[in-house]
Amino acid sequence: MNVVTRGFRGRGGQDPARVPPGQYETHDFPVLSAGPTPRVDTGEWTFSVEAETGRTRVWTWEEFRALPQERPRVDIHCVTRWSKLDTDWEGVSLDVLLEDVETTAEYALASSYGGYTTNLPLQDLTDGQAWIVHTFDGEPLAPEHGGPARLIVPHLYFWKSAKWVRGISLLHQDEPGFWEQAGYHDYGDPWREQRYRGD
Amino acid sequence: MVAWRPATLAADRWETDSARTLVLDVPGWPGHRAGQHVDVRLTAEDGYTAQRGYSVASADEGERIELTVQRVEGGEVSSYLVDVFAPGDAVEVRGPLGGWFVWDAASPDPVVLVGGGSGVVPLMAMVRERRRVGSRALFRVLYSVRMPEDRYYRGELGAHRPGDGGVDLFVAYTRRAPEASPRGPGRLGAAELNTHGFPAEFAPVCFVCGPTGFVETASDALVALGHDPRRVRTERFGSGGGAR
Numbered sequence: 001m002n003v004v005t006r007g008f009r010g011r012g013g014q015d016p017a018r019v020p021p022g023q024y025e026t027h028d029f030p031v032l033s034a035g036p037t038p039r040v041d042t043g044e045w046t047f048s049v050e051a052e053t054g055r056t057r058v059w060t061w062e063e064f065r066a067l068p069q070e071r072p073r074v075d076i077h078c079v080t081r082w083s084k085l086d087t088d089w090e091g092v093s094l095d096v097l098l099e100d101v102e103t104t105a106e107y108a109l110a111s112s113y114g115g116y117t118t119n120l121p122l123q124d125l126t127d128g129q130a131w132i133v134h135t136f137d138g139e140p141l142a143p144e145h146g147g148p149a150r151l152i153v154p155h156l157y158f159w160k161s162a163k164w165v166r167g168i169s170l171l172h173q174d175e176p177g178f179w180e181q182a183g184y185h186d187y188g189d190p191w192r193e194q195r196y197r198g199d
Numbered sequence: 200m201v202a203w204r205p206a207t208l209a210a211d212r213w214e215t216d217s218a219r220t221l222v223l224d225v226p227g228w229p230g231h232r233a234g235q236h237v238d239v240r241l242t243a244e245d246g247y248t249a250q251r252g253y254s255v256a257s258a259d260e261g262e263r264i265e266l267t268v269q270r271v272e273g274g275e276v277s278s279y280l281v282d283v284f285a286p287g288d289a290v291e292v293r294g295p296l297g298g299w300f301v302w303d304a305a306s307p308d309p310v311v312l313v314g315g316g317s318g319v320v321p322l323m324a325m326v327r328e329r330r331r332v333g334s335r336a337l338f339r340v341l342y343s344v345r346m347p348e349d350r351y352y353r354g355e356l357g358a359h360r361p362g363d364g365g366v367d368l369f370v371a372y373t374r375r376a377p378e379a380s381p382r383g384p385g386r387l388g389a390a391e392l393n394t395h396g397f398p399a400e401f402a403p404v405c406f407v408c409g410p411t412g413f414v415e416t417a418s419d420a421l422v423a424l425g426h427d428p429r430r431v432r433t434e435r436f437g438s439g440g441g442a443r
Contacts (some may be wrong), residue, residue, distance in 0.1 A: 002242040003205045005290050007283045010247045011275045022240075022250045031435050033410040034299050036418035036428045080252055108215060112372055115429060175258075182298035195238075196201045 018075055019083050020190040026082040029136075031144045038114035038164050042148050047132060048167035049097055052105045055071065059097075062146070064132070067092045072131055074154035076161070077190040089152060091133030094125045098167075105170035109177060110151050113164040118177035119186070120153060120160055122170060129155060132165060157188035157195070203227065203240060203291040208284055209263065214351040217270040218317065219281045220256060223292065228262045231255055231295035233302045233328035234321045234406065234434075237264070240291040241276060253278045254320040254408075254434075255295065258327035264292075267351060269317040300406065300434045308404050309337040311396040313387075313417045315409025316344060318436060322408060323352050331363035338366040339403075341395050343387045343413065346375040369395040373381050387413075389420035399425030408434040 019025050042061040050056040074133050074144065077083045108122045130153045134141055137143075142148035146163025153160045159179045180186050185194040193199060210222040236254045257265035270281040284290070299315065300309065302325040312322040319342055329338060340357070344350050357368030370386040372380070375411040405426055407417050414435045423429050 002203075002240065002246075002248060003289050003291050004244055005279075005284075006288045007285075008241045008279050009247075010241065010243050010249050011281075020247075024249065031415075033433060033435065035433050036422045036431050037415060038428070081250055144411065145373045179299075183296065193277050198201060 021193050022195075023077055023081055023083040023190065026084055028082075029084065029145065030078065030080070030082055032078065032080060032159075033144070033163065034116065037143045038112075039143060040073055040148055040164055041111045044149055045166075046099070047149065047165065049101055050167065050169045051101050051103045052170050052172055053102075055102070057097075057101060060177065061080055064092060064149070065134070067096055070131060072133075072152070072154075074152070076152070076154050076158050077167040079157040079159055079184065079188070079190075079195050083190075088137050089131065089133040090130040090135035091110075091149065091152075093128060093133070094129065094130040094168075097128065098126060103170045103171070105143065105172055107171045107174045108174050109169045109171060110160075110165055111167050112162045113166050116162055116164070116178050118160050118162050119175055119180055120156065121187075124153060124156065125168070129153060155189075157185075157190050159184065160188055200281055201293045201296070202227075203288050203293045205290040206239075206264075207289045208286050208377055208380075209342045210286065210289070214267055214353075215349055216344045217281065218351060219270075220265055220267045221280060221284065222263060222265050223290075225292055228264060229295070230259045230406035231264070233258065233304065233325040234300045235295035235297045235324075236321070237266070237292045237296060239266070239276070239280070240293075241279060242291070245333075247274050252296070254324065256320045256323050256327075258324065258331040260331070267317070267323075276443055298420045300408070300432050302328065302404070302406065304334055305334050306404070309397045309401050310339070311392075311403045311405040312338060312340045313392070313396075313405065313407040313409075313421075314340070314342050314385075314414030316349070316407030316419070317351070317352050318407075318413070318434070319356070320408075321434065322406060323356060325406065326356060326363070326366055329366070330360065333362065335365060337397070339396050341371065341387060341392065342364065342368065343371045343373060343375050343409070346384075347372065347377050367395070387417065389423060392417065392420050393424055396421070396424075398426075402430065405431045406434075407431060409436060411435045
């Protein structure tokens with residue numbers, strides 16, 4: 001039973017089918033990061049997938065850009081309570097990047113330039129649920145939003161969508177990432193309000 | 200589940216024309232570390248709820264916490280909390296939240312605090328916690344505000360209170376400086392971060408908080424000055440209307 005706050009009415013008017021509980025819709029694109037923005041040159045950029053066996057597949061920027069591209073339009077939900085609807089991205093599906101990887105792992109850990117990490121079940125990265133994107137709204141992805149390339153996993157809170165991503169490791173054991181170690185939820189489903197550990 | 204707790208407004212202070220400090224009694228508050236934040240939940244009579252995150256401004260002092268809320272035009276939560284919320288009224292809070300943008304009060308390392316506008320709030324909590332625990336860690340605070348009237352905590356931050364020896368404050372006015380000020384209005388730049396912060400060789404912990412553009416610029420400058428990016432902790436307030 002919530003405490004009713006005297007005199008508070010609020011704006012309301014959000015679509016509960018698209019804006020999860022505790023969120024509000026924004027038309028801006030706020031930035032949240034734990035530290036300075038890494039500047040990554042595409043000439044030095046690589047993306048790798050490392051299986052639990054240690055076998056690693058690496059793509060240079062040119063190789064990555066030559067892969068089949070998709071243009072997902074998705075809603076995104078930040079744990080700091082903003083949601084942004086109908087965002088347009090361009091990039092490569094994780095299904096493409098994981099296609100030739102032999103694995104029996106159940107977990108994944110995404111790592112970023114600058115040292116950020118986040119963990120997810122591997123099954124949340126496949127079947128058209130996740131992309132490595134390089135373009136937002138028709139423009140190259142800005143560094144503060146994770147450029148040159150970031151992960152997007154729109155069905156989870158947006159901290160799972162690692163900026164400046166440099167690789168994904170496949171693991172037999174779940175390994176908490178940066179925010180997951182700092183008190184945030186291990187899975188982060190916005191529709192179940194899994195914001196913090198224990199939610 | 201991090202519990203929601205009723206929080207009753209015990210007292211309030213105006214920091215500026217548009218920012219108000221809320222002193223909340225939160226029975227059962229478990230304590231917090233300087234720099235952490237809380238979620239605030241407001242519920243209307245018809246059941247509509249809205250939630251926002253706010254940094255805690257106060258030191259860890261029992262079951263009473265302070266938040267400083269800046270009114271955002273069109274912000275349904277901030278305009279309620281600044282203009283309507285009255286002593287005796289209740290909201291709900293949960294926390295403390297966030298385990299990264301946090302000052303370790305046991306650490307003797309020097310500290311550089313860089314705040315833009317309302318980004319000074321969690322930095323004030325660090326200065327207050329330093330005073331409360333009697334820390335001798337050296338603090339340098341760089342505070343960027345548009346004009347003198349926009350400064351929060353005017354009688355306290357930089358006022359050399361007992362226990363604040365070792366805390367230096369530099370204020371950068373971006374639009375209009377006080378008449379007596381030798382520094383004209385202008386943005387806080389790398390040179391001033393260098394002069395008024397600590398050299399990278401001292402390996403300070405740097406906390407940077409404010410609007411996105413401010414944090415991007417200041418944290419880039421700290422890295423350019425040689426600070427280890429892993430020791431530059433940032434908290435960005437979205438540009439978003441209503442975000443705070």
